[in-house]
Amino acid sequence: MADRTWLILGASSPIARAFARLVAGQGARLVLAGRDTDDLNRSAADLRLRGATAVVVESFDAEDSASLDALAASLPRHASPGGLDVFLAFGLMPEQKAMEADPALAARCLTATFLGAAHLLLAIAPMLEAGRAGRVIVLGSVAGDRGRFSNYVYGSAKAGLAAFCSGLRARLYRSGVTLTFAKPGFLDTGMTWGLPGIFYAESPERAATTLLRAALKGKEVLYVPGFWALIMLIIRSVPEKIFKKLSI
């Protein structure tokens, strides 16, 4: 891993942090990108001590498109001989009720979760194509499988991301780059902590291990943990006539 660079987008997220630790332990180079650079600098120090060959910090805000281009433009400076891999973890999930009351907040959710991600991935794609070997991991969500009463704004952003990634996967395939789209159910992070109805939340460490393994195998799509495939199969198969009456 020492000659490859993992670009971690949304590196302050617990799952991104666990993933960065995992590849740091194998000697990877890392670019940590996100909004909270103070936090990222602390993580950078941690990852160096845990075995990363080199770690740099870059800032961006998914809601600020100029910062996305600036981030993409900075990457050639950090690229290593072995090329670039990408772990995309950023996303924003405000409460559905708050978004219904404030469409501007809903727009922020869509921007941070979908538009920003699509913009950045398009900006990076040429570098990935030139590298001809990369692994891309993008975090979607089970929420994107079907728009639900309780979470359809965020769900639609993740659904958009899923469709986008399916097309991008086909594009990158032609250059030998794989794209793994992961759909977590519940991860044990601040996003789910204390929410009602969370029955099992996967630890960031376990999820990170699953994701790395899937990406190295070039897996296209997976649920994390795997049993969500069954739950979502059921949820997808409920007819709209009935689905519209459910408050899930």
Added chain:
Amino acid sequence: MRRKNLLLSGWGRFPSAKSDAFRPEKLSEIAACLRDGDGSILARGAGRSYGDQALNSAGAVVLTERLDRFLSLETEGSTSTLTVEAGISLSAIQRLLIPRGLMLPVSPGTGFATVGGAIANDIHGKNHDADGSFGAHVAWIDLLTASGDVRRLTPDETPRDFWATVGGAGLTGIILAAALRLLKIPSNAVALREERMPDLAAFLNGLRAARAAARFSVGWIDALASGDRIGRGILETADLSAEGVAITPRKAKAIPLNLPTFCLSRSSVTLFNAAYYHRIPRAGRQSLRAIEDFLYPLDALAHWNRLYGKLGFSQFQAVLPDDAAETGLRALLNAVGQGGTASFLAVLKTLGAEGSGLLSFPQPGFTLALDLPRRAETEALLARLEAITLDHGGRIYLAKDSALSAAGFARMYPRLAEFQAIAAEMDPVGRFASDQSRRLNLRGA
């Protein structure tokens, strides 16, 4: 910040209480816990204290488990210093350090404890005579105080606040980060000697001799032996070894569920304890042992606290001054023996000079720690042990306690009033509190 209502207990799984828990993922979120929590608040590390010390059922706790980063490792001249966030575990630190020829100078018997917890109890190891307690090796502490400010405490510039926080049981604020001075080691191993000690007098002599002769020493006592054999057990002494050992990753074993209480019948525990004693040949034995295996022998068995069944257990630990030790320990062991409940191995160690922490436990003498499975009579037994400890000029350790009386505690810790005054300056409104601090009036009546 969202909170989650959790049923929490210490390692002894008694008592347990529901409380709201924040779990900040990063430093910038901790201040929000303090702002959003309305009542009292308390940091909680790995929950390896045994009783009600890391509980705050009348308010909220802040779980530090996600604040677990290494921040720097620096060497200046002959001293190396490690800076970490407070929620990192001691064994994570040792795994980083030992391959680099360094280690934490002081460790408790479990590597799961966090740095925040190690400071808040000013924990001691098997080398207190030689190396003092944890706080003696802390260069600075970053403390989030009740006002929301982060203050850097050092023993030179802010000695009052520093020594109220070291051993301060979480009552002065939330430790965010700390710088720890490290010990250089020649290899990853200790040279270990194990010997049988036939009775208490022999044991105390053995430990006394080890004070000067060995860096580390610890005794495992069969707390169920009676009569002539009272206080018999195994003495382990060790020194850092020039020669290392090959490390085979330990297979984690776990106690999968609460054992039914009959597994802890007096006869089965008697058998276990006797087997533990006879395991060591009469002539003793010597070996090389990986440092982590020597320091944290119980960590190989995950959830071992389930051995005591769903009722849980109380742990008791007291230190008695040298001159009162033999009679006092005999009285404590007799009381436990008559109590009828079975205790697995008890631990006997020596402690050296007192440190500067105002509520720190260590004072010169012999310290005995043992587990008491919770039964109807446990409260009465603990009260009896408190009385014996007081009669012999000893003190009981807050990290292990769930039963002390406030009056007894005040007699054991003469610097309590000084602590209360400083804590009141640092946290005038009394934001920081625990179930234990309320029971023992640690913040003042």
